[in-house]
Amino acid sequence: MTFRLTALTDPAVGPYSHRLAWLAAAPDGTPLGSAFLRLFTSPGQSHLCELALDVHPAERRRGAGSALLAAATAAARADGRRSLLAQAVEGSAGDAFLSARGFERALVLDFARLDLGSGSGSKPAAAPPADGSTGSGNGLPPGYRLASWIGSCPEEWLSAFARARTAMDDMPMGETGFGTVAWDEERVLSAARAVADRGELLHTVAVVETAGGDLVGFSELVLPAGRTGDAQHYGTAVQPAHRRRGLARAMKAETIRWVRTEHPGITGLLTDTADHNTGMLAVNRALGYRRTHRSIAFRLPL
Numbered sequence: 001m002t003f004r005l006t007a008l009t010d011p012a013v014g015p016y017s018h019r020l021a022w023l024a025a026a027p028d029g030t031p032l033g034s035a036f037l038r039l040f041t042s043p044g045q046s047h048l049c050e051l052a053l054d055v056h057p058a059e060r061r062r063g064a065g066s067a068l069l070a071a072a073t074a075a076a077r078a079d080g081r082r083s084l085l086a087q088a089v090e091g092s093a094g095d096a097f098l099s100a101r102g103f104e105r106a107l108v109l110d111f112a113r114l115d116l117g118s119g120s121g122s123k124p125a126a127a128p129p130a131d132g133s134t135g136s137g138n139g140l141p142p143g144y145r146l147a148s149w150i151g152s153c154p155e156e157w158l159s160a161f162a163r164a165r166t167a168m169d170d171m172p173m174g175e176t177g178f179g180t181v182a183w184d185e186e187r188v189l190s191a192a193r194a195v196a197d198r199g200e201l202l203h204t205v206a207v208v209e210t211a212g213g214d215l216v217g218f219s220e221l222v223l224p225a226g227r228t229g230d231a232q233h234y235g236t237a238v239q240p241a242h243r244r245r246g247l248a249r250a251m252k253a254e255t256i257r258w259v260r261t262e263h264p265g266i267t268g269l270l271t272d273t274a275d276h277n278t279g280m281l282a283v284n285r286a287l288g289y290r291r292t293h294r295s296i297a298f299r300l301p302l
Helices: 066-078 093-099 155-168 185-197 246-263 279-288
Strands: 004-008 017-025 029-040 048-055 085-087 104-115 144-150 199-208 214-224 227-239 266-275 291-300
Touching: 004 066, 017 066, 029 066, 048 066, 066 085, 085 093, 093 291, 144 246, 155 185, 155 199, 155 214, 155 227, 185 199, 199 246, 214 246, 227 246, 246 266, 246 279, 266 279
Parallel strands: 048 085, 227 266
Antiparallel strands: 004 017, 017 029, 029 048, 085 291, 104 266, 104 291, 144 199, 199 214, 214 227
16 A cells, blocks of 8 residues: 655653654545654653554554554664553554564553442542541551642642652563653652643542651542543552551542542543552452453563
8 A cells, every 4th residue: 555654743742751753644645544652851761762653443454554663663763762662452453563563562551440420439438628638537547647639739748749759669560661750849740730731630649647747658640621531540659668558548549539529520430550560459459440451561672
């Protein structure tokens, strides 16, 4: 099949990455497929890039996908990248495409959904005080309390929240070679701004150790712009010294309670977890999340 590739200018330039883009089109201009290559610019990820490639089902097996992949890998190598990541649903056409082109299976992700419309999930806890913190009666062991906020992290928690995000440094990432993400106060605020700029709503629940007042864990949820349909869990993490005490479950349970109380238009909560992160998988199952599908994170050495 005859087609042409056109390099596009991508307006989505962020402070920690930028993207290259290509469009595959038929001679009459009909779009056949596209590829977006995200080049990470943080010091701990400067070796890495991430590919999102899609070809219309009716146009597959005619060479457009292979041409888009060739353009992306050439650009990645020219930029000095050593590793290319891509993701596809297990058993899908994308799974077969990447497997046939030298990509290695690096990580399996378990996707799950909590159906809020069916009455499943954690029983709501008592409503929190007006200052956004909660005390006993929320499933926490003695010595901890919950705090929560909407949008950007409040100034009083900003430094501690940036430190707490290092709890995700040991998150199971298989053989992806994902590197490290250095979180500071500006990056925390930048991430919240990006969510707000899309018209979405970021809700964060955190665990505070009462003795020292340190923030030792957090769980984030992003609600869609229309505040209807499914919301998406982002990061959930607990600092290593405070794990296996039910803190992650308590934070997620409070998130469920908050959504049901404040946003009844949200009908489900989505989450994804590495299939060997047995602790978080157990938390999700206990709260009523049910698997929807599995996805494979692939890696191509460059």
